[in-house]
Amino acid sequence: MLPSDNKSAVQLVVHPAWILPIIPRGEVLSEHSLVVQQGRIAALLPTPEAEQIEAEQHVHLPSQVLMPGLVNAHGHSAMSLLRGVADDAPLLSWLQDHIWPLEAHFVSEEFVADGTDLALAELLLGGTTTLSDMYFFPEVTAQRIQSAGMRAQLVFPIIDVETAWARDSDSCLEKGLALRDDYRDDDLVDVGFGLHATYSVSEATLRKVSTLTNELDAPMQIHLHETRGEVQSAVEATGERPVALLDRLGLLGPRSQCVHMTSLSSEDIQRLVDNNSHVVHCPRSNMKLASGICPVHRLHQAGVNVALGTDGAASNNRLSMLAELQSAALLAKLEQHEATALPAGSALEMATLGGARALGLEDKVGSLEVGKLADMIALDLSGVNTQPLSNIMSQLVYATTGSELTHSWIAGRCLVNEGRLTTLDLNTITARAGRWPEKFRAHQANH
Amino acid sequence: MLPSDNKSAVQLVVHPAWILPIIPRGEVLSEHSLVVQQGRIAALLPTPEAEQIEAEQHVHLPSQVLMPGLVNAHGHSAMSLLRGVADDAPLLSWLQDHIWPLEAHFVSEEFVADGTDLALAELLLGGTTTLSDMYFFPEVTAQRIQSAGMRAQLVFPIIDVETAWARDSDSCLEKGLALRDDYRDDDLVDVGFGLHATYSVSEATLRKVSTLTNELDAPMQIHLHETRGEVQSAVEATGERPVALLDRLGLLGPRSQCVHMTSLSSEDIQRLVDNNSHVVHCPRSNMKLASGICPVHRLHQAGVNVALGTDGAASNNRLSMLAELQSAALLAKLEQHEATALPAGSALEMATLGGARALGLEDKVGSLEVGKLADMIALDLSGVNTQPLSNIMSQLVYATTGSELTHSWIAGRCLVNEGRLTTLDLNTITARAGRWPEKFRAHQANH
Numbered sequence: 001m002l003p004s005d006n007k008s009a010v011q012l013v014v015h016p017a018w019i020l021p022i023i024p025r026g027e028v029l030s031e032h033s034l035v036v037q038q039g040r041i042a043a044l045l046p047t048p049e050a051e052q053i054e055a056e057q058h059v060h061l062p063s064q065v066l067m068p069g070l071v072n073a074h075g076h077s078a079m080s081l082l083r084g085v086a087d088d089a090p091l092l093s094w095l096q097d098h099i100w101p102l103e104a105h106f107v108s109e110e111f112v113a114d115g116t117d118l119a120l121a122e123l124l125l126g127g128t129t130t131l132s133d134m135y136f137f138p139e140v141t142a143q144r145i146q147s148a149g150m151r152a153q154l155v156f157p158i159i160d161v162e163t164a165w166a167r168d169s170d171s172c173l174e175k176g177l178a179l180r181d182d183y184r185d186d187d188l189v190d191v192g193f194g195l196h197a198t199y200s201v202s203e204a205t206l207r208k209v210s211t212l213t214n215e216l217d218a219p220m221q222i223h224l225h226e227t228r229g230e231v232q233s234a235v236e237a238t239g240e241r242p243v244a245l246l247d248r249l250g251l252l253g254p255r256s257q258c259v260h261m262t263s264l265s266s267e268d269i270q271r272l273v274d275n276n277s278h279v280v281h282c283p284r285s286n287m288k289l290a291s292g293i294c295p296v297h298r299l300h301q302a303g304v305n306v307a308l309g310t311d312g313a314a315s316n317n318r319l320s321m322l323a324e325l326q327s328a329a330l331l332a333k334l335e336q337h338e339a340t341a342l343p344a345g346s347a348l349e350m351a352t353l354g355g356a357r358a359l360g361l362e363d364k365v366g367s368l369e370v371g372k373l374a375d376m377i378a379l380d381l382s383g384v385n386t387q388p389l390s391n392i393m394s395q396l397v398y399a400t401t402g403s404e405l406t407h408s409w410i411a412g413r414c415l416v417n418e419g420r421l422t423t424l425d426l427n428t429i430t431a432r433a434g435r436w437p438e439k440f441r442a443h444q445a446n447h
Numbered sequence: 448m449l450p451s452d453n454k455s456a457v458q459l460v461v462h463p464a465w466i467l468p469i470i471p472r473g474e475v476l477s478e479h480s481l482v483v484q485q486g487r488i489a490a491l492l493p494t495p496e497a498e499q500i501e502a503e504q505h506v507h508l509p510s511q512v513l514m515p516g517l518v519n520a521h522g523h524s525a526m527s528l529l530r531g532v533a534d535d536a537p538l539l540s541w542l543q544d545h546i547w548p549l550e551a552h553f554v555s556e557e558f559v560a561d562g563t564d565l566a567l568a569e570l571l572l573g574g575t576t577t578l579s580d581m582y583f584f585p586e587v588t589a590q591r592i593q594s595a596g597m598r599a600q601l602v603f604p605i606i607d608v609e610t611a612w613a614r615d616s617d618s619c620l621e622k623g624l625a626l627r628d629d630y631r632d633d634d635l636v637d638v639g640f641g642l643h644a645t646y647s648v649s650e651a652t653l654r655k656v657s658t659l660t661n662e663l664d665a666p667m668q669i670h671l672h673e674t675r676g677e678v679q680s681a682v683e684a685t686g687e688r689p690v691a692l693l694d695r696l697g698l699l700g701p702r703s704q705c706v707h708m709t710s711l712s713s714e715d716i717q718r719l720v721d722n723n724s725h726v727v728h729c730p731r732s733n734m735k736l737a738s739g740i741c742p743v744h745r746l747h748q749a750g751v752n753v754a755l756g757t758d759g760a761a762s763n764n765r766l767s768m769l770a771e772l773q774s775a776a777l778l779a780k781l782e783q784h785e786a787t788a789l790p791a792g793s794a795l796e797m798a799t800l801g802g803a804r805a806l807g808l809e810d811k812v813g814s815l816e817v818g819k820l821a822d823m824i825a826l827d828l829s830g831v832n833t834q835p836l837s838n839i840m841s842q843l844v845y846a847t848t849g850s851e852l853t854h855s856w857i858a859g860r861c862l863v864n865e866g867r868l869t870t871l872d873l874n875t876i877t878a879r880a881g882r883w884p885e886k887f888r889a890h891q892a893n894h
Contacts, residue, residue: 083834084841088790122831287777288845290786317845318832330734330774339737343535384569385765387530387877390884394531398735398764403850430834437837 010055011412012036015047016066016378018392021368022352026345028392034066036374039411043370063382064406065392067348068367069129069151069375070321071355073280074221074259074309076135078107078115080122081436082314091289099314101447102440107164111436112137116144118433119319121424123310124150124415126320127405129375132257132280132309132359134194134221136165139179142189149415149423151375153359154179155194155221155257158209160201169205173212180218187411190359192219192255197226198234198242203249210250219255219360221280222246225268226260227291243268252277257358259309260285261299262292272304278358279304281350283327284318285311296332296350297341307358308351320402325351329397344397377416378407457502458859459483462494463513463825465839468815469799473792475839481513483821486858490817510829511853512839514795515814516576516598516822517768518802520727521668521706521756523582525554525562527569528883529761538736546761548894549887554611558883559584563591565880566766568871570757571597571862573767574852576822579704579727579756579806581641581668583612586626589636596862596870598822600806601626602641602668602704605656607648616652620659627665634858637806639666639702644673645681645689650696657697666702666807668727669693672715673707674738690715699724704805706756707732708746709739719751725805726751728797730774731765732758743779743797744788754805755798767849769826772798776844791844824863825854 013036019029021044033050035043043050051058086098112135123131130151133141138156145152156176158169166172180191193209195201201209213220224242225231234242244267246252252275259280261268272279281294299306308328310319318324325347332342342350356366365375379396383404386395408416415423460483466476468491480497482490490497498505533545559582570578577598580588585603592599603623605616613619627638640656642648648656660667671689672678681689691714693699699722706727708715719726728741746753755775757766765771772794779789789797803813812822826843830851833842855863862870 081835082837083846084836084838087838087841087845088787091786094786118831118834125831284777287781288786290780290784290788293781313846317841318848320832320848323848327774327777330731333737334734334740337737339538339541339735340535341737382877384565384572384873384877385767387565388528388880388882388884389531390529390887391531391534394534394764398534399530399760401765401767401770401849403848426831430829430831433835435835437835440837 008037010035010037010042010053011039011057012374013050013053013055013058014061014066015050015058016061016064018065019044019368020065020067020348020392020396022068022349023367023369025349034368034376036412039374039413041368041370041372041374044368059407061378061407064378064380065396066368066376066378068352068365069377069408069410070127070351071307071359071366072123072128072131072310072319072321073257073307073355073358074282074311075119075131075133075319076312077119077131077133077141078112078135079312079314080119080319081111081115081433082312083317085314085440087317102443104164105443106439107136109137109140112140113144114432114436116141117424117429119313120144120148120150121421121426121429122319124148124408124421124424125405126322126402127377127379127408128321129377129408129410130355130359130361130365132221136163138176142179142183145189147423149188149410149413151188151365151410153190153192153219155192155219157194157196158201158205159196160205169201173208190219192221195220195222197223197230198245199230206249206251213255214250214253217255219257220251221257221259223260224258225263228263231263241268243271247271247275255360257307260291260294262286262294264295269299269302269304272299273302279306280309280358281306281328282309282311283331284324285315287327287331288315293331293335295335296328297336300346305354305357306350307355318402321351322400322402322404326397326400344393347397348393374412375410377405379404380406455484457482457484457489457500458486458504459821460497460500460502460505461508461513462497462505463508463511465512466491466815467512467514467795467839467843469515469796470814470816472796481815481823483859486821486860488815488817488819488821491815506854508825508854511825511827512843513815513823513825515799515812516824516855516857517574517798518754518806518813519570519575519578519757519766519768520704520754520802520805521579521581521729521758522566522766523759524566524578524580524588525559525582526759526761527566527766528558528562528880529759530764532761532887534764549890551611552890553886554583556584556587559587560591561879561883563588564871564876566760567591567595567597568868568873568876569766571595571855571868571871572852573769573849574824574826574855575768576824576855576857577802577806577808577812579668583610585623589626589630592636594870596635596857596860598635598812598857600637600639600666602639602666604641604643605648605652606643607652616648620655637666639668642667642669644670644677645692646677653696653698660702661697661700664702666704667698668704668706670707671705672710675710678710688715690718694718694722702807704754707738708741709733711742716746716749716751719746720749725754727754727756727805728775729756729758730778731771732762734774734778735762740778740782742782743775744783747793752801752804753797754802765849768798769847769849769851773844773847791840794844795840821859822857824852826851827853
């Protein structure tokens with residue numbers, strides 16, 4: 001029943017075949033419906049009762065499971081334009097001979113607008129409702145995200161070297177703080193600090209960011225312990241592991257999001273536990289770039305929150321959170337030599353509430369609970385690949401292609417309706433993105 | 448130009464956006480078309496010329512790449528009914544407490560018919576045109592495959608323990624040889640020997656099979672070195688590694704297909720090289736069951752042919768060769784700590800010609816070359832996930848969802864047309880498969 005003193009019109013009632021709320025853990029409801037009022041989840045109740053509610057819209061989804069929208073906790077959206085540009089190259093060459101030269105030449109507001117739109121389209125159609133983004137011209141990214149109506153954490157890049165966007169780290173900070181100020185009252189977009197890595201930012205800048213993030217209680221995300229090589233180099237140069245450096249400088253806290261983390265000692269993990277810091281796991285990127293495997297099982301055993309991220313499309317090459325959680329579930333079993341590692345429920349939680357926790361949004365999204373915002377997706381399980389329907393959570397994790405999405409809502413606003421984007425124009429997006437490969441080829445031919 | 452003395456009607460001319468023939472390696476043709484006559488590839492030629500040809504059918508595929516049909520070199524189709532039945536359990540418990548009891552109780556001709564149909568539907572829609580199958584009641588599987596019109600190698604199971612299908616290994620051999628005789632003149636279905644494993648079949652039976660396969664020049668497939676534990680147990684019990692046992696008994700030859708092979712020494716690999724034997728790599732199954740990683744890069748370096756397989760849907764849980772080759776390409780890089788390992792072209796070759804070689808079909812299928820049979824698929828690359836189209840082979844391997852297929856032909860016969868199966872009825876298949884989970888649950892509740 002709805003609160004009797006609530007006079008607001010009911011915005012939406014959804015009647016799916018199943019509801020996977022994520023909390024309570026392991027629960028799959030059938031013959032239940034979900035009520036949305038003022039962008040929030042007002043009730044989950046038996047369908048016969050829900051059918052009686054007067055609402056602006058009743059949506060029937062007879063072969064779909066309704067679940068929280070997926071949270072992509074690490075990405076570089078604009079890099080979608082670089083998808084497939086130089087695959088299968090050795091890592092250093094890929095970066096130094098291909099990616100960085102192209103970025104140096106082409107990254108601009110136009111590049112970021114086109115690339116971000118393409119990424120947002122793919123993410124939305126794949127079930128992502130909240131994303132974290134770390135890339136140049138974040139003010140453009142923010143505007144595209146607003147235009148699409150998605151929820152996001154923008155961690156503006158902080159890096160010492162000069163880029164098309166900023167002269168140096170101080171310039172990054174200046175622009176980033178201005179952006180944070182612009183979006184301080186925004187419901188959907190959060191702005192935080194995106195430290196590139198400990199090897200690309202001076203200690204002086206790290207200290208500045210530490211002061212700022214603590215003063216402002218702002219989120220901070222950083223590529224950390226991405227490879228064993230990174231850790232070894234740091235120890236050889238300074239005697240200190242990167243995560244220890246962050247800890248010493250006060251940069252490990254409950255709002256810190258450490259991305260990749262493939263090379264971890266027990267002490268490293270303890271630092272995360274002691275500081276309530278988060279890990280963002282990017283399994284497909286780590287595989288594609290041969291970076292290593294993040295020990296998710298060990299982190300979970302220690303009580304560390306782990307989220308999931310696609311990283312950029314040039315090192316995945318999909319921007320699909322369903323593919324990401326599928327890969328995570330498979331890889332964790334291999335890493336642990338244990339078929340019980342990262343079971344389906346845990347993988348689904350990582351991709352929803354785990355991401356929400358990492359981004360500081362766990363009170364707002366990540367599960368279908370009364371009072372939370374109605375960020376949710378509907379996935380159609382009638383396809384041949386998910387038959388027979390023995391176990392909804394299993395099918396979602398191990399049998400999906402990533403193409404199952406039919407509907408997506410953010411705060412009750414429908415962004416994908418019957419498989420079609422409502423706020424983005426795919427034709428325009430594809431056409432705009434399609435102009436770039438030729439520019440890249442022309443440039444690469446001349447250099 | 449077509450051979451001037453060839454008076455047969457041209458069956459089909461396909462005009463795709465690109466042709467990926469697999470051979471020559473690395474070639475992607477644009478503005479070319481493919482001509483089919485009497486089920487064979489008669490020509491690949493520039494599209495303007497091809498448009499002039501008088502043919503029964505011209506098919507225009509403006510956003511598709513045409514490539515050889517994918518070859519699923521290892522599976523247990525009927526196990527699709529067990530998809531999601533007991534995921535995330537420890538391996539032994541999964542087998543002993545769930546899978547084997549259910550199989551013992553439920554495997555029947557009806558089970559195999561329903562499960563095989565479901566698997567064939569998913570495989571066809573995902574781009575597979577040739578499959579290898581190892582399961583009980585292979586005569587039912589063969590009939591379902593014929594009904595679907597697919598190409599297949601049926602390796603009838605040979606296992607000592609009693610099953611619903613056969614009393615013991617001798618009974619397996621008797622029934623299997625009869626099946627082989629039934630299909631000796633069949634164009635699409637090949638019957639070979641499916642040894643379960645060296646730990647489930649006596650040496651006496653292995654010797655019988657060795658004699659038979661050598662006499663008959665028949666294909667043989669076996670689960671081999673699936674885990675380190677399997678190898679260790681064999682060495683502890685007999686002092687001999689399983690692959691060495693096979694070698695000693697004359698079971699390693701150019702028609703031997705060794706499935707899984709995650710635990711390999713240099714000597715093991717040398718045996719494969721010396722005998723021209725094949726490996727069938729099942730990356731997703733190996734991950735899900737925490738079996739280990741097959742060292743594909745090392746095998747390729749040594750010159751061993753490696754094919755790809757989905758294994759059964761209960762340990763994947765997809766039956767998608769695109770997902771399998773994507774996983775293989777990602778996993779190989781991790782395994783080798785090298786971002787250059789198993790590049791896109793190699794992964795695509797493994798899934799086509801590599802599979803054809805393993806199954807002894809390399810003269811017939813696996814590449815789009817004049818004279819070969821027209822087993823081919825069209826994959827639509829206009830979706831947002833494969834944009835922008837920088838590199839066709841990269842996008843195919845790293846960016847596909849597995850849902851890109853629009854058309855599939857086997858020997859020029861269209862089995863999937865504009866995304867729809869032409870020989871299988873999805874509604875019936877789904878309905879029949881959908882009856883089984885309840886039966887399983889009822890049984891599990893009472894045991």
